[in-house]
């Protein structure tokens with residue numbers, strides 16, 4: 001096998017080498033099955049044990065309380081933007097309040113507007129999405145009357161992340177799009193009514209979306225939703241109402257098994273994530289202004305590190321020279337520009353070290 005590059009893509013993103021090796025080894029025929037994971041029925045005993053373990057791993061890793069159901073959907077987090085509002089805003093006569101800290105939150109607002117009343121309670125747009133609100137700002141704007149409050153725990157494009165579970169008014173259901181920091185740190189799930197995440201950053205390949213729903217919310221779901229857009233369908237049928245993305249769930253099971261057994265859980269993973277992103281932020285902060293971080297320090301993402309160089313020309317050179325040195329997908333999102341290094345769970349420490357060294361050398365050569 002040719003040497004693997006350090007892949008800093010924002011998603012689909014790098015997966016653990018050991019997981020890829022296991023998938024490769026078993027691709028033609030799974031042990032005791034005699035067929036590939038790409039070929040097996042979703043009603044087979046093999047897949048039953050896979051989906052059961054995937055769910056159990058998520059429950060263990062995230063310490064998901066019994067009050068919450070976990071389901072595997074399709075359609076990505078983008079479909080969750082719609083589903084969340086269809087299920088929990090439509091017909092309530094209430095307003096959904098959104099805290100918008102980047103482009104993904106703004107997209108979620110647009111979908112919710114199709115279902116009912118929406119209020120953007122706080123937005124960082126005027127400042128270019130460089131931070132999350134403070135607790136005081138939240139307490140000044142959020143009300144107790146909302147159908148729910150929706151946040152994006154980590155804005156993938158801007159590299160802006162809530163440093164922990166945010167403050168919320170008593171009793172208001174909190175919804176969070178955790179697509180890009182899912183499984184990167186422990187979360188107090190008892191504080192959330194709905195959490196969803198596309199798998200393709202930390203949890204597995206594209207094609208499966210995890211949703212964690214607090215069961216008492218289900219009574220709000222209006223009748224008449226299409227079956228595949230109603231959370232109850234997924235819960236009642238154990239995510240097997242129709243054919244699920246078998247292969248994606250299989251890989252998610254392997255990734256979460258490794259996270260549980262090899263990494264040792266989310267506290268341990270968080271420590272590693274702090275170290276990896278810290279290596280890059282240290283170079284930015286020590287560069288005497290050559291590198292300018294996009295996010296304010298207290299809102300910096302541990303997953304997507306975003307920064308600018310003095311001029312765009314140098315940003316292009318940086319990305320090209322890094323690619324030539326084996327570090328790919330560093331170009332920032334077209335809407336923000338600059339450089340974005342996604343250092344998800346499965347990015348090896350060596351990848352972050354190599355990039356930090358490269359950044360120092362590049363600054364020395366061009367400052």
Ligand code: PMP
Nearest residue numbers: 076077078104156177179180198
């Ligand atoms: N929310 C966030 C925070 C994301 O990072 C992304 C994808 N990058 C999405 C939503 C959209 O996810 P999907 O492409 O799975 O629909």
